[in-house]
Amino acid sequence: MTDLNDIVSAASTAFAQANTPADLENAKALFLGKSGRMTELMKGMVALSVEEKKSRGAAINVAKQSIEAALTHRRQALADAELQLQLQAEALDVTLPGRQRGAGGLHPVSLTLERIEAIFGSMGFDVAQGPEIETDWFNFTALNTPEDHPARSMHDTFYVEGGTDKAPLLLRTHTSPMQIRYAVQHVKKYRAAAGDASEGLFAGDMPEIRVIAPGRTYRVDSDATHSPMFHQCEGLWVGENVSFKDLKFVFTDFCRTFFESDDLVLRFRPSFFPFTEPSAEIDIQFASGPLAGRWLEVAGSGQVHPNVIRNMGLDPEKYIGFAFGMGPDRLTMLRYGVNDLRLFFDGDIRFLSQFQ
Numbered sequence: 468m469t470d471l472n473d474i475v476s477a478a479s480t481a482f483a484q485a486n487t488p489a490d491l492e493n494a495k496a497l498f499l500g501k502s503g504r505m506t507e508l509m510k511g512m513v514a515l516s517v518e519e520k521k522s523r524g525a526a527i528n529v530a531k532q533s534i535e536a537a538l539t540h541r542r543q544a545l546a547d548a549e550l551q552l553q554l555q556a557e558a559l560d561v562t563l564p565g566r567q568r569g570a571g572g573l574h575p576v577s578l579t580l581e582r583i584e585a586i587f588g589s590m591g592f593d594v595a596q597g598p599e600i601e602t603d604w605f606n607f608t609a610l611n612t613p614e615d616h617p618a619r620s621m622h623d624t625f626y627v628e629g630g631t632d633k634a635p636l637l638l639r640t641h642t643s644p645m646q647i648r649y650a651v652q653h654v655k656k657y658r659a660a661a662g663d664a665s666e667g668l669f670a671g672d673m674p675e676i677r678v679i680a681p682g683r684t685y686r687v688d689s690d691a692t693h694s695p696m697f698h699q700c701e702g703l704w705v706g707e708n709v710s711f712k713d714l715k716f717v718f719t720d721f722c723r724t725f726f727e728s729d730d731l732v733l734r735f736r737p738s739f740f741p742f743t744e745p746s747a748e749i750d751i752q753f754a755s756g757p758l759a760g761r762w763l764e765v766a767g768s769g770q771v772h773p774n775v776i777r778n779m780g781l782d783p784e785k786y787i788g789f790a791f792g793m794g795p796d797r798l799t800m801l802r803y804g805v806n807d808l809r810l811f812f813d814g815d816i817r818f819l820s821q822f823q
């Protein structure tokens with residue numbers, strides 16, 4: 468029977484040396500396979516007597532069981548090792564710090580726009596939004612801007628496809644077209660309410676127009692203080708008795724509230740815009756701080772030109788008012804002491820997170 472013991476121990480050794488399931492199955496074939504050593508032994512029994520077959524068969528079976536047990540044991544050991552490897556590979560280090568999300572916040576220019584809306588809102592101004600792709604009519608013609616005005620040239624303005632020769636389309640160069648859009652709707656509404664079906668200029672009664680229109684504007688311009696996309700906020704107040712003194716009062720009040728500075732002073736410097744007459748640039752001066760003593764331009768303004776009042780559908784003999792257009796990007800730079808406009812549009816989190 469030593470041959471059987473030898474085979475069992477040879478099988479155990481072979482199984483122990485098999486380091487993968489595939490090697491183990493190959494080793495198994497050597498002993499238990501069709502032409503494996505145990506099968507060969509069985510075949511060898513043919514020549515034996517019945518008595519010998521009995522005892523030899525029993526011994527072979529015992530040996531076979533030992534080999535199968537060794538095989539099962541090794542299979543389990545290999546499967547366990549495999550599982551351990553997998554667990555190690557997929558292990559989570561629960562002591563690692565979590566990934567920080569950080570709190571988001573509003574862009575500094577958005578903070579300024581919110582502030583502008585809140586301040587003018589408290590003075591009874593409505594807030595209106597309008598299209599960024601404008602028609603030549605609303606952007607220029609209705610605003611009394613002549614055909615040969617430089618702003619209309621290709622060098623200054625982004626024209627876009629989809630318009631016609633007579634009615635070109637462009638990215639609005641300012642928020643002023645909203646004066647016309649808003650006023651036309653307003654007049655239409657109150658003309659209907661007054662039962663006035665005529666098409667002429669409206670001289671009936673209506674509530675005053677008091678609106679601001681913040682938004683994005685576009686010009687072919689790019690340096691430290693100009694960006695091809697920038698923000699503007701338009702203001703318009705039209706009524707029966709709205710004069711330049713109201714403009715001065717409203718804008719002074721706005722600037723002092725916006726910059727939280729009661730000793731801030733304003734200068735209305737004579738200027739020219741086609742849609743206002745008279746027109747003025749508005750400069751401000753801080754009494755203290757790093758910018759103290761310098762005049763800083765913040766807006767264009769003026770009394771709305773009679774032609775523009777007409778294009779709103781109103782009779783300029785009855786309705787007058789003022790308008791202004793300011794630059795929220797500029798106001799943001801002044802408020803926070805930022806000296807390069809491009810920082811607002813670079814999307815650098817290190818810069819932006821300082822405003823949260």
Ligand code: DAH
Pocket residue numbers: 640641642643701702740742743766767768769770789790791792793
């Ligand atoms: N639209 C002018 C610009 O972009 C700014 C402006 C000036 C707006 C005078 C006005 C105004 O409403 O009255 O330069």
